Amino acid sequence: MSKNNQIKWNTTGESLVKFYKTDLTGKVAIVTGSNSGIGLETARVLASVGAKVIIPCKTFEKAEGAIEVIKKSVPNADLVPMKLDLSNISSISEFVSCFYQLDLPLHLLVNNAGIMGCPKSLTEDGFETQFGVNHLGHFYLTRSLHGKLKAGASAGARVVCVSSAANYHFLGKEGLDFDNLNSEKSYSPSVAYGQAKFANILFAKELQRQFDAEGVDIIVTSLHPGAVVSNLGRHLDLSGTLDSFRHTRGFIALVKEVANYKNVKAGASTSIYCCISPDVKKGEFYADNAINRTFLNEQADNKEMAKQLWDLSEKLVAKALNPLMNLN
Numbered sequence: 001m002s003k004n005n006q007i008k009w010n011t012t013g014e015s016l017v018k019f020y021k022t023d024l025t026g027k028v029a030i031v032t033g034s035n036s037g038i039g040l041e042t043a044r045v046l047a048s049v050g051a052k053v054i055i056p057c058k059t060f061e062k063a064e065g066a067i068e069v070i071k072k073s074v075p076n077a078d079l080v081p082m083k084l085d086l087s088n089i090s091s092i093s094e095f096v097s098c099f100y101q102l103d104l105p106l107h108l109l110v111n112n113a114g115i116m117g118c119p120k121s122l123t124e125d126g127f128e129t130q131f132g133v134n135h136l137g138h139f140y141l142t143r144s145l146h147g148k149l150k151a152g153a154s155a156g157a158r159v160v161c162v163s164s165a166a167n168y169h170f171l172g173k174e175g176l177d178f179d180n181l182n183s184e185k186s187y188s189p190s191v192a193y194g195q196a197k198f199a200n201i202l203f204a205k206e207l208q209r210q211f212d213a214e215g216v217d218i219i220v221t222s223l224h225p226g227a228v229v230s231n232l233g234r235h236l237d238l239s240g241t242l243d244s245f246r247h248t249r250g251f252i253a254l255v256k257e258v259a260n261y262k263n264v265k266a267g268a269s270t271s272i273y274c275c276i277s278p279d280v281k282k283g284e285f286y287a288d289n290a291i292n293r294t295f296l297n298e299q300a301d302n303k304e305m306a307k308q309l310w311d312l313s314e315k316l317v318a319k320a321l322n323p324l325m326n327l328n
Helices: 013-019 037-048 060-073 089-101 129-144 146-151 189-214 231-235 238-247 251-259 269-276 303-321
Strands: 028-031 052-057 078-083 108-111 158-162 219-224 285-287
Touching: 013 037, 013 269, 028 037, 037 052, 037 060, 037 078, 037 108, 037 269, 052 060, 060 078, 078 089, 089 129, 089 303, 108 129, 108 269, 129 146, 129 189, 129 303, 158 189, 158 269, 189 219, 189 303, 219 269, 269 285
Parallel strands: 028 052, 028 108, 052 078, 108 158, 158 219, 219 285
Antiparallel strands: none
16 A cells, blocks of 8 residues: 555554554654643654653653553553653753763654643743743753754654644734734734744754754654644633634634544654654655645745744843843
């Protein structure tokens, strides 16, 4: 059976690793947000084919709980519980330090954790929560693991950034609004989510360009997992739902997207695809286990916008690490 006949929009991650006869023995993966939803399923599938998977959660209790769940179906899974709070720059620094102390290589970094549609709030470092967790937390985590990733390049290292169709649905053709990235002017749960998820895409593309410029053979991708039934939507009340409909580009397109929902096993498949498929292309955006342009904002290939975001992110993280720093 050909790839096109076997790999479809609702193919599960388990089916993908069987199709590709994947063996990740000796490989090390970090999957953020691996205590629930598609992160948990991504970690489970990677572990099922031999990967040592780091399970980073806000608490060790949550990490241990995820490990207990995974081992019910993968008894021999090699899993390492660790503490990581992506809303706290200091916590990310501590996680990276602890990871380096393990003296392990790194081959797969899956930036999966996220928060969606929450009421307006700020992280401990003063960032709007969705921008702070979904983008800045992963930006700093990935940058801090840069050396490990480069060392794993010869063994096929990859960075996978879980984004969302929200980057298209809730943003206009102009892309990021740099004057409202931290919701300085106004706050819409859906628009803030769209900005953060578009930032994931711009970051992935700029990271790929930088690796390419250095001659480092690492694949970086971003993706839309689909409308997945998980606890990601736990903040969506009536007000949040109405906000989504009010700010979407097209009501019908959004309804169709939500109606064509996936279970968690299928929702994790595009993440797994980007981790293991030999057909994955550097710097591309994926959905339904294939390159996708339908759910991609018009500014996705805007190099200047991506570089501006990168430089700003560097400054914001540096300010969080050193509050006395002057950003000007």
